[in-house]
Amino acid sequence: MKLANKIAVITGGSSGIGLATAKSFVEEGAYVFITGRRQSELDKAVAEIGRNVTAVQGDITKLADLDRLYATVKAEKGSLDIIVASAGFVDVKSTAEVTLEHFDKTFDVNAKGTFFTVQKALPLLNDGGAIVLVGSCIHLKGFPQYVTYGATKAAIRHYAKTWAAELVGRGIRVNNLSPGAIETPILDIQFKTPAELDAAKTMFSQVTPLGRIGQPEEMASAILFLASSDSSYITGIDLVADDGMT
Numbered sequence: 350m351k352l353a354n355k356i357a358v359i360t361g362g363s364s365g366i367g368l369a370t371a372k373s374f375v376e377e378g379a380y381v382f383i384t385g386r387r388q389s390e391l392d393k394a395v396a397e398i399g400r401n402v403t404a405v406q407g408d409i410t411k412l413a414d415l416d417r418l419y420a421t422v423k424a425e426k427g428s429l430d431i432i433v434a435s436a437g438f439v440d441v442k443s444t445a446e447v448t449l450e451h452f453d454k455t456f457d458v459n460a461k462g463t464f465f466t467v468q469k470a471l472p473l474l475n476d477g478g479a480i481v482l483v484g485s486c487i488h489l490k491g492f493p494q495y496v497t498y499g500a501t502k503a504a505i506r507h508y509a510k511t512w513a514a515e516l517v518g519r520g521i522r523v524n525n526l527s528p529g530a531i532e533t534p535i536l537d538i539q540f541k542t543p544a545e546l547d548a549a550k551t552m553f554s555q556v557t558p559l560g561r562i563g564q565p566e567e568m569a570s571a572i573l574f575l576a577s578s579d580s581s582y583i584t585g586i587d588l589v590a591d592d593g594m595t
């Protein structure tokens with residue numbers, strides 16, 4: 350049990366990488382609070398996880414929702430040991446296609462939402478805790494149409510460095526995970542037709558040495574490593590789990 354008696358908040362815990370992480374954390378002895386905007390997906394996730402889980406519906410771009418999330422954690426458990434900030438948004442657009450609305454939404458969810466997810470958790474987070482931010486390997490490489498998304502993930506990678514330095518006195522470790530292309534719903538919604546999706550999956554597979562898309566469980570095991578004492582001498586890093594793509 351790598352996370353026995355630990356309390357974790359996992360944003361985006363109703364789907365994909367966040368859901369796989371919530372399942373693995375519970376198997377390792379943790380109690381998890383999961384968030385997401387859609388109550389229907391949260392209900393399904395709670396049923397799948399089965400035990401030691403509370404779902405708190407909310408949007409990470411709304412500070413009142415984050416306050417409500419942490420008020421629930423405080424009321425139910427008193428404090429917190431681990432934050433996994435996995436909630437994220439992607440909408441692929443070339444630079445010429447980017448509108449003000451697209452720009453604001455991408456930065457609102459990924460850059461602003463992730464920032465306040467962590468800032469608002471700090472008073473509840475126990476000394477010796479761990480923060481894992483879910484970025485993207487796209488911040489390391491130029492991919493056409495990922496200009497705004499990649500910039501927000503570069504911001505998140507920077508948060509990890511600064512927060513690692515700011516929180517070192519409390520023994521709180523902060524690390525960033527940079528996933529490659531992973532088989533989750535966020536991959537599907539980026540493309541307008543099944544043919545475009547298939548072409549993108551083929552492209553992503555061809556640019557990775559092992560020639561395949563990753564699975565959310567493979568990200569969950571990397572997050573478990575960063576959240577547990579297995580990585581006790583590691584803070585401020587970017588763990589690139591992209592099958593060598595970048």
Ligand SMILES: NC(=O)c1ccc[n+]([C@@H]2O[C@H](COP(=O)([O-])OP(=O)(O)OC[C@H]3O[C@@H](n4cnc5c(N)ncnc54)[C@H](OP(=O)(O)O)[C@@H]3O)[C@@H](O)[C@H]2O)c1
Binds near residue numbers: 367384387462528529
């Ligand atoms: N899959 C990939 O290929 C890949 C690659 C690199 C990085 N990532 C990153 O991995 C993270 C998780 O993505 P995923 O692949 O697991 O996608 P996913 O299966 O679509 O999960 C996204 C999760 O975030 C939640 N979410 C989205 N916007 C939110 C908001 N404003 N407030 C609260 N929750 C919100 C979603 O629930 P609701 O929609 O109900 O709110 C859902 O639970 C993201 O940060 C993504 O950028 C993914």
